[in-house]
Amino acid sequence: MAVRAVRGATQLEEDVREHMLDRVAELVNEVMAANGLSVDDFISIIFTSTDDLVSEFPAYAARQLGFTEVPLMCARELEIQGSMPRVVRLMAHVETDLPRADVTHVYLHGAANLRRDLARVKSVPDA
Template sequence: MAVRAIRGATQLEADVRDHMLERVAEMVLDLMEANGLEVDDFISVIFTATSDLVSEFPAYAARRLGFGEIPLLCARELEIERSMPRVVRMMAHVETDLPRADITHVYLHGAAALRSDLSRVRSVPDQ
């Protein structure tokens, strides 16, 4: 079994706690589904958030999904001029039999524009 890193990102409409928890949970669950993962497959997850998001720790959404025993870390995203606002990113380290080429990185909502170079960007329309 190999260790792989899987990335994801989502954009929030506003910095509202319930919205943060909903969007981060959606990103984590979509990443799990897209790659056939269970919580026990995760080694660790790093979340970053842009400086305009302060309503909740993104990791709390993962803890609510059963990630209580998985090391989780939240950090601040670099403040680069013209960067996309209200974005939460994640890098998950997992154990999987998937070859690197078959890993699906998940970019949702406005964050889909962050990695248009990836062939398997998953875009979820805003509801």
């Protein structure tokens, strides 16, 4: 079994607590489904959010999904002029038998535009 890093991001429509929790839960669930992972496969997750998101810690959504014994950390994304607003990113360290080339990184909603260079980007259209 190898340790791999899985990346992902989602964009929120607005900074509202329930919306934050829904979008982050969706992101974590999509990362798990796309890579055949369970909570026990996660070593740690680092969440970042842009400065315009202050309604809730992204990690709280993962705690609600059962990530009670997985170390989680939240941090601020760099403020770069012209960068995409209202974005939560994650980098999860997991144990998996997947070769590095088969790890699926998940970018949802407007955040899909962040990594068009990845062949396996999963984009969920906005409702």
